[in-house]
Amino acid sequence: MRAKLKSLSPSSKNQQSINTVHQITSLVKANPHIITIATYAATPSEINLSSLHSALPNASLCYPKCSAKGQMEFHSVTDPKEMLTSNLGIPEPIPESHPLIPPHSIDLLLCPALAFTTDGKRLGKGGGYYDRFLPRINPHAVTIGIAFPIQIINHIPTEPHDLKVHRLL
Numbered sequence: 001m002r003a004k005l006k007s008l009s010p011s012s013k014n015q016q017s018i019n020t021v022h023q024i025t026s027l028v029k030a031n032p033h034i035i036t037i038a039t040y041a042a043t044p045s046e047i048n049l050s051s052l053h054s055a056l057p058n059a060s061l062c063y064p065k066c067s068a069k070g071q072m073e074f075h076s077v078t079d080p081k082e083m084l085t086s087n088l089g090i091p092e093p094i095p096e097s098h099p100l101i102p103p104h105s106i107d108l109l110l111c112p113a114l115a116f117t118t119d120g121k122r123l124g125k126g127g128g129y130y131d132r133f134l135p136r137i138n139p140h141a142v143t144i145g146i147a148f149p150i151q152i153i154n155h156i157p158t159e160p161h162d163l164k165v166h167r168l169l
Contacts, residue, residue, distance in 0.1 A: 001115050001123075004150050005045040016148055017048040023169050024110065024144075025055045034142070036060045036101060038074045038109040041083060041091035046112045047146050050080050062101040064129065065092045072129040074101045103136040109143045111165050115153050116145045120164035123156045134163045142166050 028034045037059050042048040052061060062074040063083065075093035077083060082098070083091040111130055113122040122145055124130055134143065145165040152168065 021051050034107040036107050038106045072133045104138045106137045115151045121156045
């Protein structure tokens with residue numbers, strides 16, 4: 001899967017990112033109860049959602065901060081340029097200047113992964129951060145897997161504790 005992702009052209013990645021942001025924006029505008037959105041800072045192999053800030057100026061966007069203990073928390077971020085790159089190479093919020101968002105207040109969680117199945121099973125990238133975080137969010141929150149079409153496959157080995165995402169974009 002990593003080799004397939006590296007083979008995607010920058011223009012293809014950019015167009016898919018634009019399309020995905022448009023779909024998310026339409027979903028949020030059609031569901032006014034969605035206020036707090038947990039998103040992510042994209043790596044080069046992920047769909048870039050940074051334009052959600054301009055597309056959804058009234059939404060509260062929050063980004064993950066990962067700890068050395070394998071835990072993840074989300075912090076409110078108004079400008080993604082204010083984040084610092086972690087030792088994992090991922091931009092993360094600075095806890096001292098970005099307020100912590102309680103997991104139960106997240107209305108929509110946009111979840112990256114290495115691969116998904118059409119029924120929402122996910123294969124993460126090996127850290128288990130989302131696996132530990134997903135059970136903590138509001139049970140009424142919508143979880144959406146964000147993926148390029150090549151990341152959607154027929155089978156992923158899962159364990160009983162693995163949670164599915166509700167939808168894929």
